[in-house]
Amino acid sequence: MSDSSRNTAEGAGWGVTEHGTYRELMPQRVEKLSWLNPKTLWPARNGTLASWFGDPTGSTRSRWVAQRTAAGAPVDKVIRRDDPDRFSFMVIGDTGEGDAPQYAVVPGFLKASQDSKFTVLASDVIYPVGSSDDYGTKFYRPYQDYQAPIYAIPGNHDWYEDLGGFMRAFCDAPPLAPEPSPRPLTPAWLRSLLWHRAHPTDEQRLSEARQLRSALAQRAVQPGPYWAIDAGRLRIIGIDTGLLGTIDAEQGRWLRVVSAGDMPKILITGSPLYVDAEHHPCPIEGGGTVDEIVRDPDHHYVAAIGGDIHNYQRYPVPVDGRTIQYVVAGGGGAFMHATHTIPRVSVGHVTEDDFRCYPLRGDSLAFYSRLYGRRLRMRRFFTLTEAEATAVIARRLGIAPTRAQGQPARVTPRTRLVAALLGAARRPDRTARFRLPVRKAYTQLFSPGSATYSPPFFKCFLRLDVTPDSVRLRCFAATGNLRQELDPPVEDEVTIPLPRQGTGG
Template identity: 55%
Template sequence: MVDVGAAAARGKQVSSRVSEDGAGWNCQTIGTFQALRPNTKTFTWLNPLTLWRSRNEVLAGLFGDPSPEVRRRWVAAQRERGVDPDFRIKQDVGEEYSFLVLGDTGEGDASQYAVIPGMLKLGEGTSFSVVASDVIYPTGSGNEYRDKFFRPYKDYAAPIYAVPGNHDWYDGLGGFMRVFCDAKPLHVQRQGFRLSPSGLRGLLWKKPDAIDEPALDEAQKMRPLPEQQATLPAPYWVLDLGRLLLVGIDTGIRGDLDREQGEWLRRVSADPRPKILITGKPIYVRNEYHPCAIEGGGTVDDIVRDPACNYVAAIGGDVHNYERFPVRVGDRTIQYIVSGGGGAFMHATHTIPRVDVGGVHEDEFRCYPLRGDSLSFYSLLYSKRLHMRWLYLTPEQGLALTAKQVGNTPPRHSADVPITARMRWAARLLGAWPMPFHLPVGRIFHRYISELSDWDTPPFFKSFLHVSVTAGHLKIRCFAATGCLQQEVEPPLEDEVEIPL
């Protein structure tokens, strides 16, 4: 079994907070992950078919989101099958154990496979993994699990649980329910066309893919070991780990909870044991607060903050980087974490303003990639793509610019860099400094532009969490994957926090 304490101590010395090499800049040798990939295709959103297939996002925004109703049907069908009424699962993990959390994994290209070597290394001896949202891009299809789930995690020798993300819902959750809950497809309810918002939506809405069962059987054989198997009772669940509970919620397409799930969450959260929430939408992200509404009143965060419910951390995917907000609630500190760096194209951190949300001080906030590296990454990408060499900012310049903008001490030591007008304009155009318009570096970039970049060169700035539980405390560590061999051999430790239990 890997000695995570020792790996973390080494990882801390070689992180992006220590050197540019630690961030994966100046990569000499590309990682072994290349050999694991089924092909060298880059995941593409620009394909009109891909966009058409993920149209449910747009339709849900225009005509309302039918997912809560579909979720009720999935949940009712599972209850009929006789699953635990509170969707509890128990895994015997012993007194001291560890597990991994990966967010937003399923692109099936270099950005996903680059995470695998480090994940396998630090995952050795862990009891299980959890995928926090967006298991499969673009639409969660059951026919795409082979290369985006079973193949990448074939050598991970423990069960993998998951909560769905919005992308998994673009398939009506059909793929997710089939693979994780072993559920039969829902009977499609055909309604005659009505000239109404829901009628229009029904007409255009993408139905779940019919799953090619023999092909899925073949794919599942890539994870054949008994110790790799696990079945979830529903898309939301409680994992009983003895002294700790892991509570997974399903935030659907729009990022809220239906009434039935809200009641369930209140019920299972009344257990006094310490808990970690796993969600498809982070509660604190990019210096914003999203408490996650529950149908009929109240929010998920009301429950997380309630001292009686004893949540110590809330971890969410959806945004493809790592962020940690230690929020003081009464006499406790709850760790609100974004962990969406497990496989999809990186979302910028350099657009995160100076942090003050929830009373968190900028100096307590952590993110990966560092804002300066994020700015340099996007400047490189756009300067190449747009053939505008002046747009490029070195990592050192990126760090100097973002430290000046945010007003913090640069998180990585570097020589004093004079800030020129050219650098300022580049930073503005890339969203690091305020300007009414800037080039897309977040969701829009990911959706419409990332594939144009054919980004097959490290660093990828991917990350995953290693969580360990011992008698008195819980440790959450964020390890990086850059796609570079050096960081596969010694995964950098980008952040670590200890929580007393």
């Protein structure tokens, strides 16, 4: 197995000039999304409108679920498979920009996913607004050679057109009938005046795209935007957190029902419960949180995997004498969210020594220093080598360098200033007086508009190998370089014990 970023700089993809074969998979013409472009921003306005005038996704979701139930989908929304006690499945999050970083994941994914039984896409299948017209280049084409079913949960971007494209692709559902117009001068009426609605689907275009994944072995029809899969002796539960990262009361009641019992469970969610050294328990309309359900010892959850944030993080949280692995797995293709902004970890009894992330904080800082240097035309000032970035991160957080250096780089006034300007985290008792917008405004606006199209990309995906006694979770890297494409490096690995059914443990 090739070196990972935790071993060498070359394992991270630095200093490598031989790009992978992923470009051969891409269409001839690729649209590069820019989130600084009003043509991209304006159609993606529904999340902002929902936060201002009330979130309608709960009622829309309920209508979708009712439509699927009327069409014969199982009422309990459980997909019952005949997988053996030993099987494997894949998880990829936040995939669908349809550009070089997404396609760079594909060759390594196909290699690492051999003999897997299915894949789950965790959040944001299609950018920017979940349009059905984008499924050809952003879903069917990249995964056409994966010869197993693909299930998915939607992210906020899939909801920007009221989930129409997602429901068509994964649930084979026709469009919903229009809702009655809201009463004038109400918040719902104001929202409706500006709400972005789906354009009519190009049926021929969608039909042609579907042919790329039309084999019987690839077929999967979901009972709705949220579901459960019984595979072997494991239940995998996918929830739909909509536009604002919450779930409605109807879905909350269903989640409590399917979480009952002593079958071991893994949650897949569009909004991670632990991320960036913070706890986000995910509220349920009417009371309670998703994490309360996950932590309940009677429910036997062993992991909760979330998308939405475009990197990898893992928090092994001790809960009532056991450990639940909380994972962020959103590095499947969209622009990279920084990890160098994550402070020294101390959350949920998880310390920095327990925490894992990819890319490493030093690699993230080096990546963004090059990006800013290029964008601001100040390469000589901003650009940090990976060794310089690793050294300054270690100094700022008071931790040992994650990757051993032959000759540690000096931390100079310039490297300290660049790190501060780019939002590198510091020890809790020290705060930067001024920083460029990396963690908040940058990742919401500038970062998506500045996605790099040259390796290393720092993308990733998960493989989970299930046995009667455990789940082996591995995070594989995809840098866009041929070396990591031929032999995807493992950036993190953990074996999760499964409780025996009927033992109450």
